[in-house]
Amino acid sequence: MTLTKDRLNKYLNIRRELSESKYINVNPIQRGGVLSKEARMALIEWGDGYSVCDFCPPQTPRLDKITNPPISDFYKDLAEFLGMDEARVVTRCREAKLIAFMMLARPGDYIVLDSLAHYTSYLAAEVVGLRIKEVPNSGYPEFRVSPEGYAAKIEEVVKETGRPPALALVTHVDYLYGNMVNAAKIAEVCREYGVPVVLNAAYTAGVSPVDGRKLGVDVIVSSGHKSWAACAPTGILAMTEEAAKKILRTSSVEGEWSKRRFAMKELALLGCTVMGAPLITLIASFPHVVERVGRWEEEVEKARFVVRELERIDGFKHLGTRPKMHTLIHMESQSFYEVSKKHKRRGYFLYDELKARGIVGIQPGLTKHFKFNVYGLTWYQVKHFVESFHEIARKYGVEVR
Numbered sequence: 001m002t003l004t005k006d007r008l009n010k011y012l013n014i015r016r017e018l019s020e021s022k023y024i025n026v027n028p029i030q031r032g033g034v035l036s037k038e039a040r041m042a043l044i045e046w047g048d049g050y051s052v053c054d055f056c057p058p059q060t061p062r063l064d065k066i067t068n069p070p071i072s073d074f075y076k077d078l079a080e081f082l083g084m085d086e087a088r089v090v091t092r093c094r095e096a097k098l099i100a101f102m103m104l105a106r107p108g109d110y111i112v113l114d115s116l117a118h119y120t121s122y123l124a125a126e127v128v129g130l131r132i133k134e135v136p137n138s139g140y141p142e143f144r145v146s147p148e149g150y151a152a153k154i155e156e157v158v159k160e161t162g163r164p165p166a167l168a169l170v171t172h173v174d175y176l177y178g179n180m181v182n183a184a185k186i187a188e189v190c191r192e193y194g195v196p197v198v199l200n201a202a203y204t205a206g207v208s209p210v211d212g213r214k215l216g217v218d219v220i221v222s223s224g225h226k227s228w229a230a231c232a233p234t235g236i237l238a239m240t241e242e243a244a245k246k247i248l249r250t251s252s253v254e255g256e257w258s259k260r261r262f263a264m265k266e267l268a269l270l271g272c273t274v275m276g277a278p279l280i281t282l283i284a285s286f287p288h289v290v291e292r293v294g295r296w297e298e299e300v301e302k303a304r305f306v307v308r309e310l311e312r313i314d315g316f317k318h319l320g321t322r323p324k325m326h327t328l329i330h331m332e333s334q335s336f337y338e339v340s341k342k343h344k345r346r347g348y349f350l351y352d353e354l355k356a357r358g359i360v361g362i363q364p365g366l367t368k369h370f371k372f373n374v375y376g377l378t379w380y381q382v383k384h385f386v387e388s389f390h391e392i393a394r395k396y397g398v399e400v401r
């Protein structure tokens with residue numbers, strides 16, 4: 001064994017270089033997951049192992065039945081907040097999708113999904129053995145996904161197999177362009193064919209108002225660490241009562257020798273899911289989250305301001321639908337790409353220049369296209385962000401109109 005003290009020392013006192021207190025982090029995946037101060041406190045108190053399991057009720061031993069801490073109440077409030085009947089916390093958005101796909105479809109079934117879907121939507125479908133039909137998007141520069149596209153793909157499945165697909169997955173806001181689809185209209189189309197809809201609200205629920213009942217969807221999945229001011233891993237799985245009958249089906253297995261049964265346990269959840277600190281951060285942030293979704297309009301205003309200000313830079317153009325409906329922004333920046341070709345640091349010049357101004361989160365090396373998210377920044381930070389870009393542009397002789 002050579003795990004000497006020297007080798008192990010590097011694991012002690014690990015510091016986070018890019019902590020929130022030191023930098024403005026505009027990485028699209030980081031903005032909605034910044035902890036509330038309540039969650040940051042709770043994290044320390046609840047950090048030990050199975051910390052939420054002290055008062056697990058012996059008659060009904062299941063995470064959602066625990067009343068101290070108030071997990072049982074939280075699940076009810078969470079469902080109500082999303083306009084759904086039932087809610088569970090799982091480890092990640094991707095796990096929520098996997099569970100929904102697994103319980104609502106069978107191997108060989110079709111799922112229709114938008115062509116901007118997150119890779120984990122494809123992988124979840126693959127794990128379950130589903131066949132995929134992609135709804136195309138309109139391509140450069142808007143990359144729009146339309147309700148008609150869903151209708152066409154459902155028709156295609158009907159023609160090919162004689163019946164509609166088992167499921168439709170709708171990415172509410174995609175991770176590439178921050179486009180918001182017309183989820184209500186898509187759900188209406190799907191309902192006409194009797195196709196259940198899973199709404200992927202990883203980038204919307206928790207930061208903006210999402211009401212599953214109003215949208216007419218069957219399942220909502222979301223990501224606690226992306227959009228609910230919670231630590232990883234936390235995912236949200238919310239559903240209608242009807243979908244819950246299938247998704248939350250309990251176990252029926254019996255030990256062939258011992259005759260042991262586990263009829264109380266929700267099968268696809270393997271009984272219990274997130275049984276410690278991450279769940280508590282999600283709960284502790286919930287009041288903050290309920291409050292902040294009411295301020296979503298102002299967040300969108302910030303995004304539109306940033307787009308307007310950055311497009312004053314020669315060669316800058318935002319990609320995706322207009323006007324911006326979300327705070328995730330994708331910029332094309334031909335002029336900075338030209339600068340990078342002559343710069344000794346190549347594409348890294350932009351990262352260096354931004355970091356020197358206290359801004360991180362734009363992928364190092366990228367200049368031609370890059371993404372960022374201004375959600376939750378103060379107006380002061382937003383202005384510093386755009387002024388930094390203007391300054392960098394002028395420094396390298398790029399015109400700011």
Ligand SMILES: *Cc1c(COP(=O)(O)O)cnc(C)c1O
Nearest residue numbers: 092093094118120175200202223
């Ligand atoms: C970030 C993201 C995910 C992944 O979320 P996890 O909670 O990390 O699984 C899934 N789908 C979309 C659309 C995303 O943007």
